[in-house]
Amino acid sequence: MASPLVSIENVDMRYGGPSGTLAVSGLNLRINRGEFVAVVGPSGCGKSTLMKLTTGLHIPQAGAVIVANSQVTKPVSIVGMAFQNPTMLPWRTTLENILLPLEIVEKHRHRLRSHKAEYVAKAEKLLETVGLKGFGEKFPWQLSGGMQQRANLCRALIHEPELLMLDEPFGALDAFTREELWCVIRDLHASQDVTIVLVTHDLRESVFLADKVVVMSARPGRVIAEHEVPFERPRQLELLYEPAFNEMVQKLHGEIATARVAA
Amino acid sequence: MTTLDTTTPVAVPPKPTFKVNWVRLAPFLYTIGLFVIWEVGVRISGLPHTILPTPTRVFEAIVQYWSPIWKNSIQTLYTTVLGFLIAVVAGLGIGLFIGWSKTIYAGLYPIMVGFNAIPKVALVPILVIWFGIGTVPAVLTAFLISFFPIVVNVATGLATIEPETEDVLRALGAKKMDIMLKVGIPRSMPYFFGSLKVAITLAFVGSVVSETVASNSGLGNMMASAQSNFNVPLVFAGLLMLAVEGIAMYALMAWVEKRMTGWAHRSSMAN
Numbered sequence: 287m288a289s290p291l292v293s294i295e296n297v298d299m300r301y302g303g304p305s306g307t308l309a310v311s312g313l314n315l316r317i318n319r320g321e322f323v324a325v326v327g328p329s330g331c332g333k334s335t336l337m338k339l340t341t342g343l344h345i346p347q348a349g350a351v352i353v354a355n356s357q358v359t360k361p362v363s364i365v366g367m368a369f370q371n372p373t374m375l376p377w378r379t380t381l382e383n384i385l386l387p388l389e390i391v392e393k394h395r396h397r398l399r400s401h402k403a404e405y406v407a408k409a410e411k412l413l414e415t416v417g418l419k420g421f422g423e424k425f426p427w428q429l430s431g432g433m434q435q436r437a438n439l440c441r442a443l444i445h446e447p448e449l450l451m452l453d454e455p456f457g458a459l460d461a462f463t464r465e466e467l468w469c470v471i472r473d474l475h476a477s478q479d480v481t482i483v484l485v486t487h488d489l490r491e492s493v494f495l496a497d498k499v500v501v502m503s504a505r506p507g508r509v510i511a512e513h514e515v516p517f518e519r520p521r522q523l524e525l526l527y528e529p530a531f532n533e534m535v536q537k538l539h540g541e542i543a544t545a546r547v548a549a
Numbered sequence: 550m551t552t553l554d555t556t557t558p559v560a561v562p563p564k565p566t567f568k569v570n571w572v573r574l575a576p577f578l579y580t581i582g583l584f585v586i587w588e589v590g591v592r593i594s595g596l597p598h599t600i601l602p603t604p605t606r607v608f609e610a611i612v613q614y615w616s617p618i619w620k621n622s623i624q625t626l627y628t629t630v631l632g633f634l635i636a637v638v639a640g641l642g643i644g645l646f647i648g649w650s651k652t653i654y655a656g657l658y659p660i661m662v663g664f665n666a667i668p669k670v671a672l673v674p675i676l677v678i679w680f681g682i683g684t685v686p687a688v689l690t691a692f693l694i695s696f697f698p699i700v701v702n703v704a705t706g707l708a709t710i711e712p713e714t715e716d717v718l719r720a721l722g723a724k725k726m727d728i729m730l731k732v733g734i735p736r737s738m739p740y741f742f743g744s745l746k747v748a749i750t751l752a753f754v755g756s757v758v759s760e761t762v763a764s765n766s767g768l769g770n771m772m773a774s775a776q777s778n779f780n781v782p783l784v785f786a787g788l789l790m791l792a793v794e795g796i797a798m799y800a801l802m803a804w805v806e807k808r809m810t811g812w813a814h815r816s817s818m819a820n
Contacts, residue, residue, distance in 0.1 A: 341720040363722040373714045377735050377812045389731065390721040425812060445721070 289355060291449060291481050292317040292340055297349035298506075299335050309335040311506035313349070317483060319448075322475050324484045324492030325500045326538060328546040332507030333485040337451050340483065341365045354448065363391050365449045366442030370457040372434040374426030374441075381422030384409045384440045391445045405444075412440040415477075416470050432463035436470065443474070452484045456491065465523060468494055476520060489535045489542075490526060493517075499538060503545045511541055602782040607789060610782035617771060622790045625756055625768040628684055629794075632691025633752040640696040640748070641741065644703025648733065649725075654704060665697045670758050677763045687759040687767060694755035695748040702744035706737020739813035742806035749798045753791060 297313040300306050310332040317323050325333050338344040339351050342361040351358040353365075366387070374383045388394040388405055398405060413422055416436040426434055435455060442450055452471075456464045472495060475482055486492050492499045493515055501511040515534070517525060525531050584604045591603045598606050611618060647654050647661075669690050676686035710732055718728050760769025768787045775783035 338716070341716075343716055343720055361720050361722055363720075365720055367717050367720050369713045369717070371711070371713050373711055373717065375714070375732065375735070377738075377810075386718075386731065387721050390718055390723045390727055392722060427812075442717075451720075 290316040291319045291321075291354060292483075293350075293352040294336075294339065295350050295352070297339060297346040297351060299332070299339060299344060299346045308506040310339075310508060312508045313339075315500060315509055317449075317481060319481055320479065322482045322484070322495060322497045323500060324486060324496035324498070325502060326486060326489060326492050326542065327502030327507065328504045328542055329487070330505050331502040331545075332505060333502060334453060335507065336502075337367070337453050337483070337485060340449070341367060341451060363393075363445075364447055365451055366445065366447035367451045368435075368438045368442040368453070368455045370454040372426070372431075372438040374434055374437060376425065376427050378425075379423055380418070380426055380429065380437045381406065381409055381413075383426060384412065384422075384437060384444050387441060387445045394445060409440065409444055412443060413437070415474065416440055417466075432459050432467065435459060435467060439467075439470070439474070443478075443480070448479075448481060450480050450482045452482065452486075454486055455484075457487065464488075464491070469523070471495060472519075472521065489538045490531075493531060493534050493538070494521060494526060501538065501541050501545070510545060513538070599779055599781050602785055606782045607785040610780075610786040611789065614783055614786065618768075618786060618790060621766060621768045621771040621787070622794065624684075624766045625687075625753075625760065625791070626794055628687040628756040628760070628767060629691050629749075629752045630798075632688040632693075632756060633695055633749055635688070635692045636696035636699060636748055636752065637745070639692070640699025640744075641703055643696075644700045644737070644741070645707065645729075645734070647700065648704040648707025648737065649729070654708060661697065661700060669694045669755055670762065673759050673762050676759070682763040683765065686763055687756045687769075690759035691752040691755035695752040698744045698747045698751065699741065702740040703737050706740035707733045710736060739806075739810040742802075742809050745802040745806065746799055749802050750795055753795050753798075757791065 292315070294313055294315040297310060298308065299310045299313075300308045313332075313336070315336070325336060327333060335344065339346055339358075340353065342351075342353075342358040345359060353362050374380070375386070378386070385398070385405060388398050394405075410419070410422060413419055416439055418433060418436050418440070421429065421433065421437075426437065429437065435458075438455070442452075456467055459467065468491060471482070471484075474480070475495075482495075484492065484495060496515055499513045499515060500509055501513070502508065503510045513534070517531065588603050588605060591601055602610075647657050672693065673686055673690055676689050680686055680689070707729070710728070714732055715728060718732065723731075756767065757769040760767035761773045762769075764770045768791055772784045772787040775781075775787065
């Protein structure tokens with residue numbers, strides 16, 4: 287088998303100097319190309335640290351983070367990120383917001399002006415995929431929370447990242463919108479050649495979407511269990527009500543409860 | 550489950566009625582009210598116009614001395630606007646510079662605060678030593694007094710970029726310059742334009758202070774000499790002209806702010 291896209295080996299990360307909090311310790315994780323991995327754990331277990339390590343926003347004090355066969359020493363530009371807060375820039379239209387990464391990424395920024403039409407077409411196609419066709423000219427604050435989060439996904443995907451990092455992207459949404467967006471993500475993962483890491487508190491979300499669920503311990507965070515999700519793709523929302531699904535969610539819940547007590 | 554019988558509600562268009570828009574009229578009514586109270590108060594109390602002239606007496610003075618009032622008003626407007634424009638350029642530049650890095654921010658901020666605490670009137674004599682009396686000290690005083698709020702606001706806009714936005718861009722390989730150009734500067738624009746309203750009114754304070762102490766022209770000088778002649782109505786006429794100029798410039802800045810950063814007033818733009 288080919289080498290994994292992301293490989294985190296024995297990583298320690300401490301914030302704020304030698305006496306600061308140890309966020310993660312002895313962290314080991316491998317993510318294969320094309321895989322959908324969900325990371326769950328009690329709050330404060332270093333899930334966001336994991337994201338920042340993988341994207342190169344933080345460099346670990348010990349151990350190594352290897353992304354696409356090279357050790358991470360500076361931000362890696364093959365990732366797209368989306369957070370719980372959509373952070374759309376209010377002075378740009380939705381379409382201009384989505385095109386923002388192209389103005390930054392080295393590969394595209396010099397081509398953007400001359401190939402504008404091509405990129406705009408691509409952005410509009412993405413908008414259509416997430417069900418926002420025709421909303422490109424609207425400003426983000428004219429969209430609902432769910433729609434902003436969809437646009438946020440488009441922005442994370444526009445430069446065709448190999449790795450998509452999602453930090454609780456659906457945390458602030460209502461249950462129905464959340465389920466809708468689960469399906470959007472599911473379809474994106476099925477139709478595009480992208481590896482997704484989803485950090486979440488929602489165990490049902492993790493089991494419904496992921497190929498592999500990674501459970502982290504309380505601070506200092508490390509991986510205490512990895513579970514392959516056995517359910518076949520494509521998965522439908524009905525899966526949420528099947529006994530096997532709920533059993534798995536319950537098992538995860540138990541593990542996290544133990545991890546919390548241990549802390 | 551029962552199905553509810555839904556009938557389409559028919560909207561009745563509201564009858565067009567003539568209504569006085571009190572909110573729009575309020576500024577005018579209140580201003581007129583103020584003058585009326587002033588007039589009546591002075592007349593009842595019988596204060597001599599060398600202490601507090603009635604508004605009618607003040608308007609009389611405006612008509613009577615229109616030529617010098619006009620000339621000095623233009624002079625004051627000129628020094629104020631010039632000082633203000635320098636403040637805008639310098640304030641924007643220094644604000645961007647300060648907001649650029651945490652170290653510069655930490656280092657320069659106390660100096661700026663200390664500098665701002667100095668009463669600008671105390672600087673006028675120094676400016677006179679350097680540049681002589683007249684227009685230059687007035688312009689510089691207007692500049693010195695009005696650039697601080699611009700600097701602080703621009704720097705604040707830059708310093709309060711959401712960390713998530715920064716993370717998203719940095720993960721894409723954005724340099725500091727990219728983040729400043731794409732996010733920082735547009736983001737600080739509402740703060741900047743908001744500060745212009747404060748700055749322009751302060752600029753009037755600066756130029757008039759300087760004109761009063763060290764000039765041969767301008768409203769400040771005119772009021773000072775009127776005061777030494779016990780021409781109190783003319784002093785009030787000068788104050789009134791200043792108020793009018795101040796309101797006009799403030800309104801202009803408010804309009805510019807609305808034009809340039811409509812996205813920051815989203816509630817009024819939605820729908």
